[in-house]
Amino acid sequence: MNVPENFRYATTHEWILAEGGTGTVGITDHAQAELxxxxxxxxxxxxxxxxxxxxxxxxxxxxxxxxxxxxVGGEVVERNAAIEADPSLLNTDPFGAGWIFKIRLANPAEVESLKDAAAYREQIGG
Amino acid sequence: MRTPLYQAHLDAGARMVEFAGWEMPVQYAGIMQEHKAVREACGVFDISHMGEFFVEGPGAAAWLDSLLTNHLAPLPAGQAQYTLLLNERGGVIDDLIAYRLAPEKFLLVVNAAKIAEDAAWFEKYRAAGVAFADRSSEFAALAIQGPQSPAVFEKLFHRPMPAERNRVLEMPGGSYTATTGYTGENGFEWIMPATEATAAWKAALEAGAVPCGLGARDTLRLEMCYPLNGSDLSPDRTPLEAGLGFFVDLKKPAFTGREALLAQKQHSVLPHKLCAIRATEKSPPLRPHYRVFANGEPVTETTSGALSPTLGCGIALAYLPPAYCDPGQELEIEIRERRFRAQVVKKPFLKKP
Incomplete structure (x- = not known):
């Protein structure tokens, strides 16, 4: 299962990639395989x-x-319309073209409280 | 409970789910892929969870004709027939296939969830000159479906698959095949002693059939508007309401539920009819128990629903009041507090040549 190093992970199988004050959110490879x-x-x-x-x-x-x-908490600033047109992007490229939305972080510290790749990898058993 | 193929499913990469008390494969490679395999090539389903009853004796045909809706007496040996078991109110206990193996010997294949209830019903009405036996645990079964099924059949049995639908053959080793199915495709079902199941499964895969799970089985049958008992059929709905009048012979002198059906027929309109509904705008997949609206008012809920892999839109079945049953009727279906446009369409969703 692909678990990229520079992303942060929720126990509910979403990822976030934070840059500056915003984060991009999607579901993990593990999640798409389960779904x-x-x-x-x-x-x-x-x-x-x-x-x-x-x-x-x-x-x-x-x-x-x-x-x-x-x-994390915040305000949605962008939504990925491409996944509405082609939902299979969530299966084929969950960490890339299958992103779901971008959020302006209410509290950037929340990102740090999420799991890193190693901890998430441990959660999904490998 | 597990079928004899439990391990074979895990070996084939199945995702298992609970269904009617059985651990069954819902999918292997993916529902969309498996659905397509059956529509375009050939798929194999484990249907060993279904029940097998044997009815034998000089009075077998007459006895079954007193309990089932379709007419078995004129059915030749070597033919199978779709039929229904009703309660006294004309409601559906189960839908099943009756195979006439010999003039005085029948095999009934019933739904997994209804084995105990059906068996108890037949036992309750037991008659002289008829031997009834529930032999469900002794048998396994495969459904092999899709346009390439004849080639698979020939590899398995070294003889051509009968071109005629509903044709039953007795095979060496105590197994039976019938050109029946639940997908709308050409194909056959193969009922065999449970001990033969693993070898049969392997042989079917080697002959080119793709393993398919309950997920694809549901989308395939729904595209054809074949009802699923427990969802689209119930003890409170008659086969006339379900649109299955073709399988009810009211000219037969007597069968359980006949009086109720005749009374229903005397009224010019049925209280509701099972209709096919298709989403007419982009919507989430339709699912069972979604509310259906006509002219802004809730009128019923869906009994089955899915995204049709072939048509690429939401499809559903629902019992609608007669005023809303005509094809073209505009409806709305509520999904997560939003309503999406839909329309009653002629059955089935998928027109097969």
Whole structure:
């Protein structure tokens, strides 16, 4: 399972890549493999504010709908419309083209409290 | 419970789920891929969880005709027939396939979730001159489905697959094949002693069939509007309401539920009918128990729903009041507090030539 080093991870299988005051959020390779064929994705609207751990987006596989939680608090500043048009990007490139939204960090320290790659790798057992 | 193929599923990379008390594969490579394999090539499903009942004796045909909706008496030996078991109110206990193995010998293949209930029902109505036996635990079964099924059949049995639908063959070693299925594709189902299951599974894979799970089985059957008992059929809905009148022979002198169906037929309209609904705007996949609105008012909920892998849009079944059953009827389906446009369409969703 791919777990890139420079990302931070929530126990609920979202990643965040913070640069300056904003972070890009998506789901992990492990999460996409567990969800299987993703056929629908609904990124949050720009301007939506969320707290850490709140539902920010929904993705659906053929079998089930799954909530995606924001790993940090803040305001959504960009949403990835490409995953609405082609939800399979979440399966094929979860850490790249399959990103879900960008968030202006309410509290940059929240990022540091998330798991690093080693800790997340341990959580998913490898 | 586990079928004899439990280990074979794990070896093939299956993701297992609980279904009707059984640990069954929901998917291997992926539902979309498996669905496509069945529509375009050939897939194999483990259906060993389903029940096998044997009914034998000089009175077997007449006895079954007194309990099942379709007419078995005129069915020749070597043919299979889709039929329903009803309660006195005309509600559906189960839908099943009856195989006439010989003039006085029948095999009934019933839904996994209903084995105990069906068996108890048949036992309750037991008649002289008829031997009834639930032999579900002795048998395994595979469904081999898709346009390449005839080639797979030929590799397995060294003889051509019957071109005729619903044709039953007795094979050496106590197994049976029938050109039946739940996918809308050409193919066959193969019922065999449980001890033969692993070898049969391996042989099917070697012959080119792709392992397919319950996920694809559900999307395939839903595209064809084949009902799933427990979701689309229930003890409170009659086969007439479910649109299965073709499999009900009301001219038969008597069978359980017939009076209720005749009474229902005397009214010019049914209280509701199982309709096919297709999303007409981009929406999340439709799923069971989503609320359905007509003219802004909630009128029912979906009984089944999915994203159709073939059509690429949401599809569902729902019991609608007669005023809303005509194809073209505009509806809305509520998903996470939002409503999406949908329309009643003619069954099935997928038109096969």
């Amino acid at each position: 299987t064929d993703i056929v629908f994705a609904e990124p949050p609207p720009v301007g939506k504010t969320v707290k850490a751990g709140e539902v920010a987006a929904v993705v659906e596989s053929v079998k089930a709908a799954s909530d995606i939680y924001s790993p």
